[in-house]
Amino acid sequence: MKKYYIAASLLKFAMLFILINTLGQLIAQPIMVKDINLGSGSSNIKHHTNVNGNLWFINTIASVDYLYKSDGTDAGT
Secondary structure, three states: OEEEEEEEEOOOEEEEEEEEEEOOEEOOOOEEEEEOOOOOOOOEEEEEEEEOOEEEEEEEEOOEEEEEEEOOOOOOO
């Protein structure tokens, strides 16, 4: 079972994190899946929902909304 989290910091801005349930145990540390908006600009991640184990969300960059899908991997985001 995957649990997705959206997090932001003053240094890294918005990023997608995942916690993975292995044999009933959640790993102790979240794993950063992807820095959604590379560089110094911040992201505005919103309207996220789980559909069949994939996370779908909207990220706004420069007033334009982009639809993203993530399977919990960098390559799959």
